[in-house]
Amino acid sequence: MIEFVLDGRSKGATYTQLVLQVKQALRVGLAQPGDQLPKVRDVAQTLAINPNTVLKAYRVLEIEGLAEGRPGVGTFLVGTLAGPSLANQAELREQLVAWLHKAQVAGLAPEDITALIDTTVRATLDSPAVKHIL
Amino acid sequence: MTGIALETGALGKRYGRTWALRGCTLHLPAGQIAGLVGPNGAGKSTLLHLAVGLLRPDEGKVRIFGQDPRTAVLTDIGFVAQETPLYRDFTATELITLGGKLNQRWDVELARSRLAQLGIPADRPVGKLSSGQRAQVALALALAKRPRLLLLDEPAAALDPLARREFLQTLMGAVGDTGATVLLSSHLMADLERVCDYLIVLQTGHVQLAGAVDDLLAEHRTLVGPRTASGALPGGAQVIRASHTDRQSTLLARIARPIENPAWAQHEVTLEDLVLAYLAAADTPTAPTCMGK
Numbered sequence: 001m002i003e004f005v006l007d008g009r010s011k012g013a014t015y016t017q018l019v020l021q022v023k024q025a026l027r028v029g030l031a032q033p034g035d036q037l038p039k040v041r042d043v044a045q046t047l048a049i050n051p052n053t054v055l056k057a058y059r060v061l062e063i064e065g066l067a068e069g070r071p072g073v074g075t076f077l078v079g080t081l082a083g084p085s086l087a088n089q090a091e092l093r094e095q096l097v098a099w100l101h102k103a104q105v106a107g108l109a110p111e112d113i114t115a116l117i118d119t120t121v122r123a124t125l126d127s128p129a130v131k132h133i134l
Numbered sequence: 135m136t137g138i139a140l141e142t143g144a145l146g147k148r149y150g151r152t153w154a155l156r157g158c159t160l161h162l163p164a165g166q167i168a169g170l171v172g173p174n175g176a177g178k179s180t181l182l183h184l185a186v187g188l189l190r191p192d193e194g195k196v197r198i199f200g201q202d203p204r205t206a207v208l209t210d211i212g213f214v215a216q217e218t219p220l221y222r223d224f225t226a227t228e229l230i231t232l233g234g235k236l237n238q239r240w241d242v243e244l245a246r247s248r249l250a251q252l253g254i255p256a257d258r259p260v261g262k263l264s265s266g267q268r269a270q271v272a273l274a275l276a277l278a279k280r281p282r283l284l285l286l287d288e289p290a291a292a293l294d295p296l297a298r299r300e301f302l303q304t305l306m307g308a309v310g311d312t313g314a315t316v317l318l319s320s321h322l323m324a325d326l327e328r329v330c331d332y333l334i335v336l337q338t339g340h341v342q343l344a345g346a347v348d349d350l351l352a353e354h355r356t357l358v359g360p361r362t363a364s365g366a367l368p369g370g371a372q373v374i375r376a377s378h379t380d381r382q383s384t385l386l387a388r389i390a391r392p393i394e395n396p397a398w399a400q401h402e403v404t405l406e407d408l409v410l411a412y413l414a415a416a417d418t419p420t421a422p423t424c425m426g427k
Contacts, residue, residue, distance in 0.1 A: 008324075014328070039310075040310055041307055041310025041311055042307075042310075044306040044307060044309065044310040045303050045304070045306050045307030045310065046303065047306075048299055048302035048303045048305075048306050048328060048329065049306060049328055049329060050167050050306065050309075050328075050329050050330065050331050051306060051309055051310035051313075052165070052166075052167070052331050053331070054310075
């Protein structure tokens with residue numbers, strides 16, 4: 001089951017943080033359709049946040065077709081974001097780890113690495129040429 | 135739960151010749167967790183004492199779920215007063231028994247199991263417990279009434295950060311269980327940002343701002359742009375607080391619709407920005423007043 005955490009420095013609303021964490025877990029396969037989300041009162045108590053905030057996050061997930069409330073039982077994941085790419089993720093991740101080690105050896109600080117990745121992602125994935133290839 | 139948990143109309147309370155609260159009009163929808171903020175002496179405790187029927191209004195009215203608090207509706211109200219006063223020589227068990235004698239509706243098991251879960255010794259005089267544990271005992275007693283409206287007067291003010299977090303955890307868990315409406319006075323904005331979905335700002339006995347937190351945050355922006363006389367903003371924006379340099383004005387404004395003038399950079403505000411702006415604005419003579427609707 002997902003365990004939520006709150007980023008106190010994040011500017012995003014609390015409920016969006018919860019929604020994003022569920023989506024992230026679905027993307028990387030940590031959570032799967034059929035999994036139950038933690039009970040609203042438990043999340044509210046653990047994080048010391050308003051239960052209405054948790055309800056709101058779950059409602060957003062329901063509207064997006066990712067979760068489903070079953071009265072008297074709880075909220076369950078029904079959709080997935082992993083898609084067919086999940087099978088390839090392990091290998092890609094290994095390559096990325098290898099690349100990160102290379103970058104470190106080459107003397108890049110974590111900030112340099114993030115900046116390089118960010119700009120490259122923007123330049124590569126957003127450019128029309130690549131979209132054409134894909 | 136729907137409806138209005140707490141409603142006041144032109145409510146006023148006077149101590150001698152000084153009005154502690156005056157012209158206080160607001161409503162708190164049921165099911166919300168509301169933060170009550172304002173400087174010391176703003177009337178927060180007076181408002182809470184009027185709401186729980188411990189004080190009688192000098193003018194105006196206060197209604198709890200549509201009824202005068204000095205009636206049967208009192209059984210629906212739980213109250214934790216400032217500094218959580220308890221009979222210090224009594225043990226938690228004795229206080230729970232006492233509460234059972236004094237209240238029509240009283241869930242002994244709920245109170246006992248809450249304290250047991252928290253590992254609070256039920257057989258020691260509460261005066262010998264830590265302040266965090268004492269606050270938890272006071273909260274457990276208030277919750278034993280199974281109130282529909284829970285009023286808390288700076289319950290966490292004297293607690294260390296860990297005890298404060300534990301107190302809020304217990305409170306939020308209990309609200310998750312019962313759906314009770316909560317009105318919580320506090321100076322701790324970080325706590326309020328975490329738990330509140332409704333905000334009431336009091337200043338010198340008046341309601342300065344009241345509303346659902348999401349709405350308030352959506353309606354206000356910090357605007358940074360060319361030096362401008364206050365009041366000369368586009369789009370019917372109302373300036374709450376302004377500061378100026380030679381060339382630049384920084385305004386916290388209530389905006390009716392998005393400002394599309396590119397000369398103005400817009401930033402979202404935090405709850406703390408909002409509270410500070412309204413409190414500072416109220417100190418100036420030309421204060422804009424936003425009564426609760």
